[in-house]
Amino acid sequence: MRLEERWQAPFKALIRLGKNEGVTTLPRDTFRDALSVALTVGAYGVAFGAAGIAAGFTVLQTCLFSLLTFTGASQFAAVGVMAAGGGALSAVAAATMLGTRNALYGLQMAPLVRVKGVRRVAAAHLTIDESTGVALAQTPRGTRSMRYGFWLTGSGVFLFWNIFTLLGALGAKALGNPASWGLDAAVPAAFLGLLWPRLTNTYLRVVAATSMAFAMLMTPWLPAGVPIIASVLVAVAFGWRER
Amino acid sequence: MSTITSWVVLGATSVLCFSVKLLGYYIPEGWLAHPRLQRVNALVPISLLSALVVAEGLVIKTRIVIDHRLAGLAVALALLFAKAPFPVVVVCAAVTSALVYHLH
Numbered sequence: 001m002r003l004e005e006r007w008q009a010p011f012k013a014l015i016r017l018g019k020n021e022g023v024t025t026l027p028r029d030t031f032r033d034a035l036s037v038a039l040t041v042g043a044y045g046v047a048f049g050a051a052g053i054a055a056g057f058t059v060l061q062t063c064l065f066s067l068l069t070f071t072g073a074s075q076f077a078a079v080g081v082m083a084a085g086g087g088a089l090s091a092v093a094a095a096t097m098l099g100t101r102n103a104l105y106g107l108q109m110a111p112l113v114r115v116k117g118v119r120r121v122a123a124a125h126l127t128i129d130e131s132t133g134v135a136l137a138q139t140p141r142g143t144r145s146m147r148y149g150f151w152l153t154g155s156g157v158f159l160f161w162n163i164f165t166l167l168g169a170l171g172a173k174a175l176g177n178p179a180s181w182g183l184d185a186a187v188p189a190a191f192l193g194l195l196w197p198r199l200t201n202t203y204l205r206v207v208a209a210t211s212m213a214f215a216m217l218m219t220p221w222l223p224a225g226v227p228i229i230a231s232v233l234v235a236v237a238f239g240w241r242e243r
Numbered sequence: 244m245s246t247i248t249s250w251v252v253l254g255a256t257s258v259l260c261f262s263v264k265l266l267g268y269y270i271p272e273g274w275l276a277h278p279r280l281q282r283v284n285a286l287v288p289i290s291l292l293s294a295l296v297v298a299e300g301l302v303i304k305t306r307i308v309i310d311h312r313l314a315g316l317a318v319a320l321a322l323l324f325a326k327a328p329f330p331v332v333v334v335c336a337a338v339t340s341a342l343v344y345h346l347h
Contacts, residue, residue, distance in 0.1 A: 106267015
């Protein structure tokens with residue numbers, strides 16, 4: 001949601017002015033946007049590869065997560081809950097709830113990509129923060145650039161994310177004991193790194209701090225992993241009424 | 244974690260996360276337009292990621308445990324305040340944590 005919001009706002013204003021509607025430029029700028037995002041984000045795959053191994057998954061399983069689940073925060077959540085000693089149900093629930101935003105992205109991308117059958121399945125699989133964000137950022141360059149941005153960013157992130165997951169998993173496997181190399185701290189640091197750019201105002205920082213306090217309070221009372229799922233109640237409580 | 248559990252988690256997560264993505268391409272736009280649903284949905288990643296930081300950095304099973312991981316997390320926090328890039332944050336947190344682990 002963060003990329004979408006950051007990029008959408010200025011372009012929406014431009015479209016409203018009617019100045020850039022229908023303008024089509026060569027997709028070279030789109031290509032550059034897509035590739036730089038794909039490479040940077042794809043490189044985070046190393047952290048996921050290491051997290052998967054640290055949680056006790058095999059190299060094959062860790063790589064399959066990146067190929068088949070292919071939505072970063074959900075993947076980190078699934079292996080994170082298992083690493084914390086949580087149950088399978090908590091792991092799957094946390095990952096799925098983190099993935100629900102992709103449905104909202106799909107809703108926005110469907111009229112843009114307009115594909116059916118196998119191509120729709122492919123488009124759905126590539127619908128993530130980054131592909132949606134780059135596509136929306138291309139709005140002033142026209143529909144063709146938006147579509148191009150979506151496919152190129154989606155497939156680019158897919159390629160690099162999977163390559164780097166494999167490298168991270170193999171690397172972590174070679175290192176051995178996760179604590180000895182700080183991998184057990186790399187995982188919460190990665191979560192903090194994913195959380196940080198979303199905390200764009202005081203209200204959202206209060207939600208984050210409350211969620212952390214709530215998770216800590218619930219820890220002694222609930223089975224391992226369940227406080228993570230229960231933290232959704234904080235989101236519901238804050239989002240229930242209009243601010 | 245048993246072998247079966249790990250495969251179940253992998254399979255179920257993959258199927259459900261893909262289903263949710265595909266859902267976006269099939270449901271009519273109005274269905275998710277409810278303002279309350281959108282407000283809550285925007286906050287869900289923040290709550291879950293916050294709880295995951297706690298669960299991974301401060302918890303072992305069902306206990307709050309202060310150990311080498313917290314040192315790594317503190318360094319990560321400082322670096323994020325200093326606007327360091329993601330890979331730097333993760334690597335420095337890992338190195339700090341490993342140092343404390345071995346010195347302890």
